[in-house]
Amino acid sequence: MTHPPFVFDQWANAHQQRIEQVLAQTLPAETVLPERLHAAMRYAVLGGGKRVRALLSYAAAELAETTLERADAAAAAVELIHAFSLVHDDMPCMDDDDLRRGKPSCHKQYDDATALLVGDALQSLAFECLVDTGAPQALKQVQVLANATGSRGMCGGQSIDLQSTGKRLSRSALETMHQYKTGALIEAAALLGAFAANETAPQLINTLMQYSQHMGLAFQVVDDILDATADTQTLGKTAGKDALQDKSTYVSLLGLDEAKSLVSHLHTQTLALLAAFGAQADPLRGIARFICERPF
Template sequence: MSNAAFDQWAAAHRARVEAALIRWSPASELSSGSLLEAMRYSATGGGKRLRALLAYASAEAIGASVELADHAAVAVEMIHTYSLIHDDLPCMDNDDLRRGKPTNHVTFGVATAMLAGDALQPLAFAVLLGAPAAASGVVAATHELADASGAYGMAGGQAIDLANVGRAMTLAALEEMHAMKTGAMFEAAIVIPALLAEEDETTLAALAIYAQKIGLTFQVVDDVLDATADSATLGKTAGKDAANDKPTFVSLMGILAAKSYAQRLTDEAISALPPNLDTSRLADLARAMATRSA
């Protein structure tokens, strides 16, 4: 796919998931108005929507409907948004800029921000449970989302991250941490549509390998950008990792080696894609992640 065609596809699907996020957000007339406003503020605040795009691309590759993909895309974006709200809190990364605007707790206060994140998590599961798929597929997809976001996935990875501030980590330990913190939700985004569609184990395994590789790619590039880009470009505070003395791929490998590593991971991800499917959009997404500037 040409760059122009891919950009057009990505823009259309970002708009689609944004509309779905608005549609499946709680009704504003409920009494807990400030909570709902805080949920919408972060959930519908734009962003790269990479996890949603991965869900749509995965669904296209296996021939699943876009309506099925909507449920997967919104569910992973809601979980991701809840994690960002909590990640930015003073007790964690204490950040005041996200997606180019003040973070949730800066705008609504710490208590409401915590509740907004708390409320987005079960809403994500409610959206996924409504997917137009067989019950067995929905159950498998729900298990995947729970595993990816819990103690053996995103939350566990964040705990390891917080525990290792100011400490040296080996490359293997750093990769394991980010496989949980970042990679698990990338894998969920890609695998959930296939689980909903009850794809075969060979396809699921190939998609999982691709997901694990691009999850690491994303984090390596994120570390490079944190060290080289400015806050206006990133839409979040630049240089935060170094300021907080966090171990990163850049601190461990250096910028040039990290860039080379990201490219190698990208090549391995694309090579892992199932040859019997049209995975061109998944390949394009892998390349886009490796070359992104924000």
């Protein structure tokens, strides 16, 4: 029996719709006390974004041969953490951006105090998602997400970024910063999906770690390229902010052409990693292509 060819856009669209429904059901309703906070949480999470991290969780879960239902909690948890990071990142004390996903940032739509609480509440809800499943590897999932979120992960990367504004970073220092700030959560997304299975082979975990490390770096390099070349309408957030804030980026460090070459090299390395997994890895290949070939 022959299977129809894999079409990434169809797979991604189906899973994006699924995670939107899962998130809508997971978030408290706007009518539940405190209504304003819950409305702001839903505003910050629903109706926008590429859901790349959720797609990674679903793709890794497929490779680990577990069900969509098992993967839902992992995909929701990582999207809630990502949304929390964006809400806090946009605040005046951080990167100070008035636009996110093509609409006013949470603190602009509501206020600074509400946005701060939204981020806190979304982080807590993410861990509830994982614990409530009672899955055999739920504790491992909690550990992975906590490590990726804290001072040795995303929050640590943001701290380094704030301290580095106006400074010229070396390539290794820039890579370290983004391994924390961006790469840690991308790696967690893949591992959370894999750990949704009852058991996960060490070889698979090792491959997913290498895959997500390559993709985390590629994601950031492409972001830097787009910030330098795309307009605000295309990005859905303010374009050119890196230059305005005098931040070190892969474009400022390497130049535009070399930054693009780095993305291509990372994509090639990633495809080589997945060669042994056959058609089961097609979703991961599609995500890699999407990350690396976003128009720039």
